[in-house]
Amino acid sequence: MSFAETAERRLLSSVAGHLGELTWDVDADGYQRLRVPATANVDQLLRLLLRRGLEPALAASLLDRFESRPIERALIAWDIAAGSLLGNDDAALAARVRGHLSPLKQLGTSPTAAVPRDRVPALIASAIAIGERPLPEGSSPVPSLASVAALRSDDAAGIQAALAFAETAALAHLPSLALAYAQILWHRLAAPAALDRLIEIALDFERFDSVPALPVPDPRSLPRQTYFAVRVALAQLDTATAAGILEQVSTHPAAASLSDDPALAIAKVELGLLRDEPVTQAAIDRIEAIAPNLATWRYASRVVAEVRMELAPASTAIWVEGFLTAFGNDMRVWAQAGFHDEARAELRRLASREIRYQPWDPDAWRALAVFVDDATPVEVELQQRSAAQLARALG
Secondary structure, eight states: OOHHHHHHHTTOOGGGGGOTTOOSOOOOOHHHHOOOOTTOOHHHHHHHHHHHOSOHHHHHHHHHHTTTOHHHHHHHHHHHHHHSOOOTTOHHHHHHHHHHTHHHHHHTOOSSOSSOGGGHHHHHHHHHHHOOOOOOTTSOOOOOHHHHHTOOTTOHHHHHHHHHHHHHHHHTTOHHHHHHHHHHHHHHHOOHHHHHHHHHHHHHHTOGGGSOOSOOOSTTHHHHHHHHHHHHHHHTTOHHHHHHHHHHHTTSTTGGGGTTOHHHHHHHHHHHHHTTOOOOHHHHHHHHHHOTTTTTOHHHHHHHHHHHHHHOGGGHHHHHHHHHHHHOOOHHHHHHHTTOGGGHHHHHHHHHHHHHHOTTOHHHHGGGGGGOSOOHHHHHHHHHHHHHHHHHHHO
């Protein structure tokens, strides 16, 4: 096997001219070597998906575990179709995914969001009609969409459990499944925490059509809207628009509410990075002070990793590997790493490892951005490849 053959098996062609920097002789890490027993429960599968991406074998096992919950299974299937490069050996899984998507097709899914904002009522009605169904024994309790739709606004424990699972699912690269829980909680109960979680997941995975219409009149309305708008601009590398938004809201009568908002503070740090402004240890200290949950806050952890690369370029590979271990591959982390030639040799090893042992992961292939002057052809092919795969699954 070679990298060229690996690319061919994943139906990639444009990347072939950018594989010369890689080295096949590299070992897998502990998570990639770990053999998964056939009896692995939902908790174990989600933890491995976090690091290994939507590996076809693990994804198929997860579909099995959700056999009794057809809507949840359909959401997982949508994420597999959109987020994993199924190859020549994955025809059976591709066929399963197409079949499992049926409930979402009936609801009115789209190529940009499994459950668009205007289809949430239909999602709730379908979940309630199916009702509560248990998962196989051996896993921690996973709230069903039906149970979430039946929650009362005074059931703080139930709401928290649903949001906790949404966070776990999002970290496991299952944003559609995660979003459905937050969408239902927001639509049924108008829980602000659900809206914040919904926005964070939608921003991380660019599922913007899942987000309800903003503004929402509450004390967090201005910070929330500003954060969302700034991060959308940053996702498009449009720093001028992001800076303009911040300048515009600085004169708003409620601008004082922006100064202590943790999410917006982190977005401002990322804006500074993208504008090549000098970075300092103070930026990291600030983020760590306002975001103590860096172990699970993917966005904050990513920005911290990128700042650390700027402060200590020779240690770039250390910060990249730390992020990979905690959250899996991320195109922004790899892109930032590409600015640091001091770490090129170590990054070559990491990129080679990720592509060799996780070829189903689109963001692993995006590691090639480290070694090319213009990564646009690679990015375009990966986007087109994923879009075509999802279209076939929904067709």
